[in-house]
Amino acid sequence: xxxxxxxxxxxxxxxxxxxxxxxxxxxxxxxxxxxxxxxxxxxxxxxxxxxxxxxxxxxxxxxxxxxxxxxxxxxxxxxxxxxxxxxxxxxxxxxxxxxxxxxxxxxxxxxxxxxxxxxxxxxxxxxxxxxxxxxxxxxxxxxxxxxxxxxxxxxxxxxxxxxxxxxxxxxxxxxxxxxxxxxxxxxxxxxxxxxxxxxxxxxxxxxxxxxxxxxxxxxxxxxxxxxxxxxxxxxxxxxxxxxxxxxxxxxxxxxxxxxxxxxxxxxxxxxxxxx
Amino acid sequence: xxxxxxxxxxxxxxxxxxxxxxxxxxxxxxxxxxxxxxxxxxxxxxxxxxxxxxxxxxxxxxxxxxxxxxxxxxxxxxxxxxxxxxxxxxxxxxxxxxxxxxxxxxxxxxxxxxxxxxxxxxxxxxxxxxxxxxxxxxxxxxxxxxxxxxxxxxxxxxxxxxxxxxxxxxxxxxxxxxxxxxxxxxxxxxxxxxxxxxxxxxxxxxxxxxxxxxxxxxxxxxxxxxxxxxxxxxxxxxxxxxxxxxxxxxxxxxxxxxxxxxxxxxxxxxxxxxxxxxxxxxxxxxxxxxxxxxxxxxxxxxxxxxxxxxxxxxxxxxxxxxxxxxxxxxxxxxxxxxxxxxxxxxxxxxxxxxxxxxxxxxxxxxxxxxxxxxxxxxxxxxxxxxxxxxxxxxxxxxxxxxxxxxxxxxxxxxxxxxxxxxxxxxxx
Numbered sequence: 001x002x003x004x005x006x007x008x009x010x011x012x013x014x015x016x017x018x019x020x021x022x023x024x025x026x027x028x029x030x031x032x033x034x035x036x037x038x039x040x041x042x043x044x045x046x047x048x049x050x051x052x053x054x055x056x057x058x059x060x061x062x063x064x065x066x067x068x069x070x071x072x073x074x075x076x077x078x079x080x081x082x083x084x085x086x087x088x089x090x091x092x093x094x095x096x097x098x099x100x101x102x103x104x105x106x107x108x109x110x111x112x113x114x115x116x117x118x119x120x121x122x123x124x125x126x127x128x129x130x131x132x133x134x135x136x137x138x139x140x141x142x143x144x145x146x147x148x149x150x151x152x153x154x155x156x157x158x159x160x161x162x163x164x165x166x167x168x169x170x171x172x173x174x175x176x177x178x179x180x181x182x183x184x185x186x187x188x189x190x191x192x193x194x195x196x197x198x199x200x201x202x203x204x205x206x207x208x209x210x211x212x213x214x215x216x217x218x219x220x221x222x223x224x225x226x227x228x229x230x231x232x233x234x235x236x237x238x239x240x241x242x243x244x245x246x247x248x249x250x251x252x253x254x255x256x257x258x259x260x261x262x263x264x265x266x267x268x269x270x271x272x273x274x275x
Numbered sequence: 276x277x278x279x280x281x282x283x284x285x286x287x288x289x290x291x292x293x294x295x296x297x298x299x300x301x302x303x304x305x306x307x308x309x310x311x312x313x314x315x316x317x318x319x320x321x322x323x324x325x326x327x328x329x330x331x332x333x334x335x336x337x338x339x340x341x342x343x344x345x346x347x348x349x350x351x352x353x354x355x356x357x358x359x360x361x362x363x364x365x366x367x368x369x370x371x372x373x374x375x376x377x378x379x380x381x382x383x384x385x386x387x388x389x390x391x392x393x394x395x396x397x398x399x400x401x402x403x404x405x406x407x408x409x410x411x412x413x414x415x416x417x418x419x420x421x422x423x424x425x426x427x428x429x430x431x432x433x434x435x436x437x438x439x440x441x442x443x444x445x446x447x448x449x450x451x452x453x454x455x456x457x458x459x460x461x462x463x464x465x466x467x468x469x470x471x472x473x474x475x476x477x478x479x480x481x482x483x484x485x486x487x488x489x490x491x492x493x494x495x496x497x498x499x500x501x502x503x504x505x506x507x508x509x510x511x512x513x514x515x516x517x518x519x520x521x522x523x524x525x526x527x528x529x530x531x532x533x534x535x536x537x538x539x540x541x542x543x544x545x546x547x548x549x550x551x552x553x554x555x556x557x558x559x560x561x562x563x564x565x566x567x568x569x570x571x572x573x574x575x576x577x578x579x580x581x582x583x584x585x586x587x588x589x590x591x592x593x594x595x596x597x598x599x600x601x602x603x604x605x606x607x608x609x610x611x612x613x614x615x616x617x618x619x620x621x622x623x624x625x626x627x628x629x630x631x632x633x634x635x636x637x638x639x640x641x642x643x644x645x646x647x648x649x650x651x652x653x654x655x656x657x658x659x660x661x662x663x664x665x666x667x668x669x670x671x672x673x674x675x676x677x678x679x680x681x682x683x684x685x686x687x688x689x690x691x692x693x694x695x696x697x698x699x700x701x702x703x
Contacts, residue, residue, distance in 0.1 A: 036536050036555055036556055039530070039533040040533050040536060041533065118358060119361055119362045120362070122358050122362040123364050125364075126359075126363075126364025126365075126366040126367070129364075129366045129367075136366060137364070137367035211354075214351055214354060214355065215354060215355050215358040215359070216367075218316075218369075220345050220346065227351075230351055231320075231351075234346065234347070235320065235321035235322060235323055236321055236323075236324055236548050236549070236551065237323065237532075237552045238528075
């Protein structure tokens with residue numbers, strides 16, 4: 001009887017595994033096929049990989065896009081973590097009247113879809129273009145700034161800070177550390193897992209971000225990976241083999257980041273639940 | 276209790292931020308005051324088609340002009356234009372942008388000041404008349420017509436031969452005749468007649484434009500569904516085709532391409548821009564031909580229609596004169612350039628003086644030696660002109676749902692009346 005149950009469980013799990021792995025498998029296989037074969041749904045690896053890579057690296061700015069995406073994702077991740085953790089720490093550690101009200105309002109901002117604030121944001125950066133250098137449409141700052149302060153990360157850090165032993169803060173103060181010193185020398189090292197989890201999410205969000213970079217970046221040399229992939233599919237006769245190749249290459253960095261930090265990710269996310 | 280020094284720093288920060296914000300808001304950045312830029316930019320979406328066309332235009336222009344052609348997917352261009360124009364900030368907008376004809380009125384009417392009229396830069400009479408209506412607004416010409424979406428009935432000569440039909444049997448037929456033939460072909464060869472995406476009523480638009488009708492009346496605003504005889508006929512044909520069981524359903528572009536690349540369908544009624552996709556399958560060379568698109572069985576319908584097609588627009592920002600002159604001297608008047616366009620890109624423009632050029636007569640071996648370009652340009656001149664208006668895609672969303680009800684058995688009068696009511700309520 002138990003064996004029968006096991007068979008059922010394994011069948012279900014196998015089906016679930018196939019369903020989730022198949023698209024990736026197909027993506028990788030299609031990377032080696034001609035466009036016509038991809039549309040025909042060919043499932044066997046072909047011999048077109050080198051051609052696809054050649055087209056990708058010669059006809060479009062794949063390298064530039066990779067560099068752009070990397071720079072934007074790294075800066076965004078760093079700033080998001082810094083601001084999110086400072087704010088989350090502040091909300092939890094310090095006692096200020098009305099801080100919970102402020103925090104609730106902050107959480108409400110998570111409900112506003114980005115599309116709703118996109119036009120005002122564009123207007124803002126459009127105006128800044130003519131007054132402040134390096135801060136208008138089509139600049140690095142314009143892509144990064146609106147995405148680094150998010151209620152989600154402040155919330156994540158605040159919840160995790162609940163597990164942080166507040167006695168350490170007292171101890172730091174007695175030992176004569178400044179408030180920032182306590183944050184950087186005591187809090188940051190103890191909260192490594194939370195930082196790792198947040199880093200994965202922030203990196204992925206930034207790497208996959210589409211809408212805002214799309215409207216705010218204009219020059220082709222500033223294009224990010226999702227924009228490049230979108231352009232590849234733009235023509236009346238898209239080359240699906242090349243598109244799949246670009247997608248596989250574009251997915252690798254997030255996969256690497258995830259696998260490297262996977263161990264911390266689960267711990268970090270657990271923290272916010274337990275709190 | 277905050278210390279005084281801290282408080283002062285905070286006040287200073289708040290003051291600086293406020294000043295910056297105010298400075299940013301008060302600055303006036305309308306186009307007038309800015310200098311002419313050295314280079315002009317253009318947005319288009321297909322590197323093998325309209326982008327390639329712009330590059331050829333740049334070469335043929337002769338004059339020293341720095342033109343930066345930027346590739347963006349079509350939906351991305353729509354998104355970027357909408358965001359930019361509705362924010363009122365022309366920063367980052369291109370000088371020239373390619374817009375699909377069926378969307379153009381939406382942009383022109385929503386942001387009339389954002390575009391630059393270009394009547395003076397080319398001769399309107401040189402272009403296919405059906406193309407001028409959607410590209411102009413309020414008596415002014417804003418778009419320079421580019422490619423035509425003239426339709427044709429692509430068909431597999433080998434399948435039809437097997438079923439006992441010749442090419443002549445498909446010339447200038449009605450959709451009713453098409454359905455009869457389709458049933459026969461399916462019975463004899465087992466092949467489906469065509470592939471359709473149930474969420475895209477392109478075929479309905481092709482049918483009604485062949486009779487000079489559209490979802491809206493000539494003013495482009497009044498919803499025209501309930502007493503629209505061509506539309507009624509088109510719906511009936513659509514249902515008859517579904518019931519004839521020779522439609523292979525597809526759910527996206529790649530499946531659409533796959534259906535004929537795989538040889539699963541006998542015909543592809545589509546815009547001429549599908550030619551390269553059909554030619555992509557080398558093994559089918561010589562097995563295709565193109566006939567005129569079928570017409571509706573009513574008075575006034577012709578064997579010519581349109582699906583898609585786009586035009587160039589100049590934005591009202593510094594560099595507009597340069598951009599308009601460039602378009603006028605190339606796409607607007609250069610016959611030789613159009614020959615290059617046909618030979619190198621396979622793009623068929625709507626500039627009628629170009630059609631007697633040599634390149635247009637070239638025989639295409641993939642289509643069994645047929646002069647496809649020349650045929651298409653003949654049909655192009657017969658396309659009835661309609662005003663696509665503002666809401667083509669909004670109304671089509673309603674019709675897609677109502678079409679499903681109709682297929683399930685709802686009465687056609689109710690279908691059209693309900694669609695009309697929904698459209699009127701939504702577009703009020």
